[in-house]
Amino acid sequence: MSDYRLMRPQRDVGVSGYGSYIPMYRLPGAEIARVWSGGGRGPVKEKAVAGLDEDTVTIAIEAARNAVARAEIEPGELRAIWLGTESPPYAVKPSSTIVAEALGAAPYLLAADFEFACKAGTEAVQAAIGLVGSGMGDYALAIGADTAQGRPGDDLEYTAASGGSAFVIGPAENAVATLIASLSYATDTPDFWRRGYQPYPSHSGRFTGEPAYFHHTLAAASALMEELDMAAADFDYAVFHQPNVKFPMRAAGRLGFTPEQVRDGLLSNEIGNTYAGASLTGLSAILDRAEPGAIILLVSFGSGAGSDAFAWRVTERIESRRDKAPKVSDYIERRTEIDYASYARYRGKLQGS
Amino acid sequence: MRDVAIIGIGQTSVDEHWGTGIRHLMLDAGLSALQDANVDTIDAVYVGNMLSGEIAGQSHLGALAVDFMGLEGVEAYKVEAACASGAAALRTGYIAVASGMMDLVLALGVEKMTDTSGRETTAALAAAADAEYEVSQGISFVALNALLMRRYMHEYGWKREDFANFAVTAHANGANNPNAMFQRPITAEAYARAPVIASPIGLLDASPVCDGAAAVILAPVEYARTLSPAPVKILASAVGMAPLAVHDRKDPLALEAAITSSQKAYKQAGLTPQDLDFFELHDAFTIMATLSLEAAGFAERGKGVQMALDGEITLQGRVPIATMGGLKARGHPVGATGIYQIVESVLQLRGLAGPNQIPGARLGMVQNIGGSGATIITHILEAMGS
Amino acid sequence: MDPKVVNDWRLRGQRYRLEGEVCDHCGESIFPPRDICPECKEPAKTPHTLSGRGEVYTFSTIYSAPEGFEAYTPYTVALIKLEEGPIVTAQLTDVAPTDVAIGMPVEMVTRRLRTHGDEGTIVYGYKFRPLHLGQAAD
Numbered sequence: 001m002s003d004y005r006l007m008r009p010q011r012d013v014g015v016s017g018y019g020s021y022i023p024m025y026r027l028p029g030a031e032i033a034r035v036w037s038g039g040g041r042g043p044v045k046e047k048a049v050a051g052l053d054e055d056t057v058t059i060a061i062e063a064a065r066n067a068v069a070r071a072e073i074e075p076g077e078l079r080a081i082w083l084g085t086e087s088p089p090y091a092v093k094p095s096s097t098i099v100a101e102a103l104g105a106a107p108y109l110l111a112a113d114f115e116f117a118c119k120a121g122t123e124a125v126q127a128a129i130g131l132v133g134s135g136m137g138d139y140a141l142a143i144g145a146d147t148a149q150g151r152p153g154d155d156l157e158y159t160a161a162s163g164g165s166a167f168v169i170g171p172a173e174n175a176v177a178t179l180i181a182s183l184s185y186a187t188d189t190p191d192f193w194r195r196g197y198q199p200y201p202s203h204s205g206r207f208t209g210e211p212a213y214f215h216h217t218l219a220a221a222s223a224l225m226e227e228l229d230m231a232a233a234d235f236d237y238a239v240f241h242q243p244n245v246k247f248p249m250r251a252a253g254r255l256g257f258t259p260e261q262v263r264d265g266l267l268s269n270e271i272g273n274t275y276a277g278a279s280l281t282g283l284s285a286i287l288d289r290a291e292p293g294a295i296i297l298l299v300s301f302g303s304g305a306g307s308d309a310f311a312w313r314v315t316e317r318i319e320s321r322r323d324k325a326p327k328v329s330d331y332i333e334r335r336t337e338i339d340y341a342s343y344a345r346y347r348g349k350l351q352g353s
Numbered sequence: 354m355r356d357v358a359i360i361g362i363g364q365t366s367v368d369e370h371w372g373t374g375i376r377h378l379m380l381d382a383g384l385s386a387l388q389d390a391n392v393d394t395i396d397a398v399y400v401g402n403m404l405s406g407e408i409a410g411q412s413h414l415g416a417l418a419v420d421f422m423g424l425e426g427v428e429a430y431k432v433e434a435a436c437a438s439g440a441a442a443l444r445t446g447y448i449a450v451a452s453g454m455m456d457l458v459l460a461l462g463v464e465k466m467t468d469t470s471g472r473e474t475t476a477a478l479a480a481a482a483d484a485e486y487e488v489s490q491g492i493s494f495v496a497l498n499a500l501l502m503r504r505y506m507h508e509y510g511w512k513r514e515d516f517a518n519f520a521v522t523a524h525a526n527g528a529n530n531p532n533a534m535f536q537r538p539i540t541a542e543a544y545a546r547a548p549v550i551a552s553p554i555g556l557l558d559a560s561p562v563c564d565g566a567a568a569v570i571l572a573p574v575e576y577a578r579t580l581s582p583a584p585v586k587i588l589a590s591a592v593g594m595a596p597l598a599v600h601d602r603k604d605p606l607a608l609e610a611a612i613t614s615s616q617k618a619y620k621q622a623g624l625t626p627q628d629l630d631f632f633e634l635h636d637a638f639t640i641m642a643t644l645s646l647e648a649a650g651f652a653e654r655g656k657g658v659q660m661a662l663d664g665e666i667t668l669q670g671r672v673p674i675a676t677m678g679g680l681k682a683r684g685h686p687v688g689a690t691g692i693y694q695i696v697e698s699v700l701q702l703r704g705l706a707g708p709n710q711i712p713g714a715r716l717g718m719v720q721n722i723g724g725s726g727a728t729i730i731t732h733i734l735e736a737m738g739s
Numbered sequence: 740m741d742p743k744v745v746n747d748w749r750l751r752g753q754r755y756r757l758e759g760e761v762c763d764h765c766g767e768s769i770f771p772p773r774d775i776c777p778e779c780k781e782p783a784k785t786p787h788t789l790s791g792r793g794e795v796y797t798f799s800t801i802y803s804a805p806e807g808f809e810a811y812t813p814y815t816v817a818l819i820k821l822e823e824g825p826i827v828t829a830q831l832t833d834v835a836p837t838d839v840a841i842g843m844p845v846e847m848v849t850r851r852l853r854t855h856g857d858e859g860t861i862v863y864g865y866k867f868r869p870l871h872l873g874q875a876a877d
């Protein structure tokens with residue numbers, strides 16, 4: 001197949017700065033199982049839970065501040081702030097403008113919220129690549145952040161978590177990781193949705209597996225690798241959307257990646273599924289430790305459904321930048337365990353409160 | 354400038370007046386003051402009040418007061434300085450009489466706080482603080498005082514229990530005041546056990562939410578004796594100011610406005626703290642009583658609590674405070690409090706304070722604090738004898 | 740419309756990112772902005788965003804909240820002495836009341852302060868949390 005599927009900007013771009021944020025509260029899977037199954041464990045050890053004063057906007061703001069600090073730019077240099085999320089605090093009113101004001105980036109910029117379930121964040125990254133790659137602006141900020149909710153007692157409740165990551169996309173001359181190429185893949189596949197005014201999403205059970213997650217993830221990843229004429233062994237790291245531990249490990253295996261290549265970017269056992277933040281936070285964790293020259297595959301997945309795949313090459317600049325903001329591991333280690341009652345209170349599950 | 358005297362006093366009981374609205378509270382206190390002064394006409398009415406607009410949805414209290422008191426054609430308006438509204442109304446009347454523009458003035462304080470929920474009252478009271486930079490952060494009025502108390506304990510090494518005697522003394526005195534909200538003594542153990550509202554402040558550090566009205570009649574000293582058998586002269590009337598927000602004060606524990614207000618008052622009266630027979634201070638919280646004693650020169654910085662521990666603030670002590678229960682036990686109907694303090698001081702100076710009478714009381718100082726200490730108004734009163 | 744909407748909007752620079760002023764005459768940092776230097780009384784209108792680092796000067800945990808803040812009780816408010824000098828009143832977050840101490844180093848974060856009911860706006864603003872994320876000094 002010819003390379004018309006591949007996406008490459010007209011000028012070389014990359015990640016100039018990256019940053020993450022994970023709330024400090026942790027709800028163990030065993031605690032959810034205690035309440036709903038009388039015991040046992042969940043698919044992940046624990047998940048990150050936003051506190052009473054946190055939401056997608058506050059998560060995005062802290063992740064974005066970390067990204068801008070690492071990019072070594074003035075917030076006013078950003079020509080766009082795009083926030084991908086399925087849990088915006090307002091149904092109508094952009095979250096991105098709040099982030100822009102908090103950073104001091106307003107007013108000369110684009111600002112919008114992106115929606116594509118768990119791939120809304122990488123959708124924003126693609127758009128930022130387009131804006132910077134076309135020369136319309138030098139810097140654009142793409143954020144994936146969520147405070148995901150699962151219906152009490154549903155399988156999703158074990159993993160639906162809060163967190164997010166932000167990436168300043170800029171010219172390759174100021175990049176900690178340059179973009180090799182990207183590729184996107186989307187179909188109409190109803191594996192997971194939420195209608196207006198419904199507090200919790202619905203999903204189509206096992207249909208979310210093969211026809212949705214695996215089909216789109218594998219199609220996007222293998223097409224990108226094919227177009228670039230690269231094999232799994234050519235990458236130092238791979239990070240996939242991580243709704244749990246099992247899915248990304250299985251996808252990685254089918255593509256020929258070893259567990260070692262996946263390990264550093266697989267966080268779902270510690271923080272759960274942060275939805276639009278999930279694969280991007282995995283990338284952030286890899287950048288926290290990758291050596292210059294390392295090559296990284298990033299593949300997101302969003303229900304509905306689609307995947308974005310990216311290949312990145314880490315530059316020397318990473319070494320002087322990574323200590324300019326807290327690392328993903330700093331946030332994972334900042335941990336306060338809560339019980340189901342506190343979780344129900346923090347996440348607004350108590351009626352009449 | 355003419356000297357000014359108080360020739361009549363009136364008060365309602367301080368209580369949860371479920372059956373009485375703001376207009377009848379004003380009426381009851383105002384008419385009993387007019388009766389006490391034995392006058393039936395007046396030149397002006399100044400109403401001290403903080404919350405009528407927020408809680409009763411009723412502004413324009415001056416017009417309401419003269420309308421319902423039957424004082425047709427008498428000029429009247431409301432004076433507001435948060436919890437110091439009562440003293441501000443008195444001082445407005447004092448200035449009017451001293452200037453010669455008015456001969457007889459009714460200064461009235463009224464507050465009706467119980468017509469709403471505790472949360473709404475808490476929010477309304479918080480409006481005395483900086484709305485944009487204190488209240489917006491979820492601060493309550495109690496919490497502002499708690500911030501001061503915590504810092505005070507930290508700087509001077511006091512424990513929370515050391516403050517107990519302020520509450521115990523106030524309740525002991527309130528027990529003999531038929532108009533007090535709380536007419537029963539409490540123990541130091543009860544103080545220690547009280548639930549925490551905003552740490553380290555517990556329920557018994559704080560004055561209660563309540564309703565009440567009090568009033569005084571002012572006249573020139575030159576006529577006072579012909580109108581009243583036992584007039585009380587206003588020897589000093591002084592205001593001190595500090596930044597509205599606690600965080601903007603150079604030295605938050607200094608109660609700077611109390612220092613300037615007291616010093617101005619001492620100078621006007623030609624007195625020192627040692628000359629005074631009692632000090633009706635603004636014990637909205639135990640920490641405020643402590644800081645007031647220090648700012649007015651009765652104790653060194655950090656030593657106000659020691660006075661309570663040593664029993665110096667009781668009726669028999671060196672500096673009796675809260676002689677009729679203070680804000681803690683008589684109650685703190687905010688805009689009325691400053692006038693209650695004056696009414697009770699007049700009772701002391703007339704020798705009519707009953708079981709709480711300070712023998713031979715001739716000179717008393719009264720201090721009313723607005724907000725967390727931004728406006729502090731001090732008056733010094735002297736018995737003119739009969 | 741909630742009358743606070745416009746007021747909140749006007750204060751977004753201060754609330755979201757601690758935008759204060761600096762006095763061009765004596766160098767004093769000013770927060771909140773007051774356009775006149777409290778130190779030398781000269782006009783001071785040069786915008787200056789504070790670092791957000793400071794320490795706890797005093798604190799109180801509120802168990803009985805004013806209307807609008809009930810859902811957050813108990814929560815801790817504090818006076819924070821910023822490293823540039825000004826003291827601000829703010830909530831502490833991400834910390835248990837029992838772990839707070841006077842002198843504790845803190846850093847600013849932007850969080851939800853309150854909502855104006857279920858239909859009204861969400862108010863965001865500064866809070867402070869313990870400085871323990873090992874953020875590199877810049």
Ligand SMILES: [Zn+2]
Nearest residue numbers: 762765776779
């Ligand atoms: Zn200056």
